[in-house]
Structures are given as structure tokens and as C-alpha cells.
Amino acid sequence: MNLIIWLVVGGLIGWVASKIMHTDAQQGVILNVVVGIIGAALGGWLVSPLIGVGTINQGVFSLGALLVSLVGAVILLAIVNLVRRGSPR
Numbered sequence: 001m002n003l004i005i006w007l008v009v010g011g012l013i014g015w016v017a018s019k020i021m022h023t024d025a026q027q028g029v030i031l032n033v034v035v036g037i038i039g040a041a042l043g044g045w046l047v048s049p050l051i052g053v054g055t056i057n058q059g060v061f062s063l064g065a066l067l068v069s070l071v072g073a074v075i076l077l078a079i080v081n082l083v084r085r086g087s088p089r
Contacts, residue, residue, distance in 0.1 A: 002059075009056050010036030013066065017073035021081065035073050043072020 011029065014036030018024040027035070037057065044055040053064035055072070 005061075006037070006056065007033055009061075009066070010034075010040065010069075012036065013039065013056070013069050013073050017070060017077055020074055021077040023077055023081065035076060036069065039073025039076040040069035041072070042076050043068045043070075045072075046075065047071050 011033040014027075014032035014034065015024070017035060017039060018027050018032060040055040040057045044057055047068050048055055048058075051064075051068070053062070053068050055065050055069045057069075058065075
């Protein structure tokens with residue numbers, strides 16, 4: 001059951017991040033899930049130690065964890081856009 005929740009929440013986080021970064025037209029459902037999960041891992045590695053909040057990958061389900069995961073997903077999409085186009089947006 002946790003895996004299903006993890007995939008759904010990861011997909012929603014990836015979708016919101018793609019809306020923020022204006023890459024939604026380029027991504028499908030599977031890529032949104034991947035971006036959400038990898039972004040949560042990136043947020044857990046970069047942002048979580050700074051503010052002391054876990055991510056959805058660490059089994060924490062709170063508003064802070066969702067925001068840290070979202071920030072990680074936005075950072076991931078900015079890095080991908082920088083590599084692809086030469087600009088973060």
C-alpha cells in the first residue's frame with residue numbers, strides 16, 4: 001500500500017513541479033512520477049538537512065515533507081532544462 005501512495009504522491013509532486021517549470025507539455029504521467037520521486041530524493045539530500053524536515057521517500061507524510069519534495073523536483077527540472085537548453089526555464 002505504501003508503494004501505491006508513494007507513486008501517486010510522487011506523480012502529483014512531479015506534475016506540480018512541471019507546471020511550475022512550464023515543462024508539462026513535454027512530460028507524460030510516467031515521467032511526472034519519476035521526476036517526483038527523484039526530486040524527493042534530491043530534496044532530501046540538498047534541502048532536508050538545511051531545514052530538518054524529511055521527504056516522502058523517507059516515509060514522512062506532512063506538509064513540510066511535500067514542500068521539500070516539491071523543491072527537489074523543481075531543482076531537478078531546472079537542472080534538466082539547463083542541460084537541455086542552456087537556461088533554467
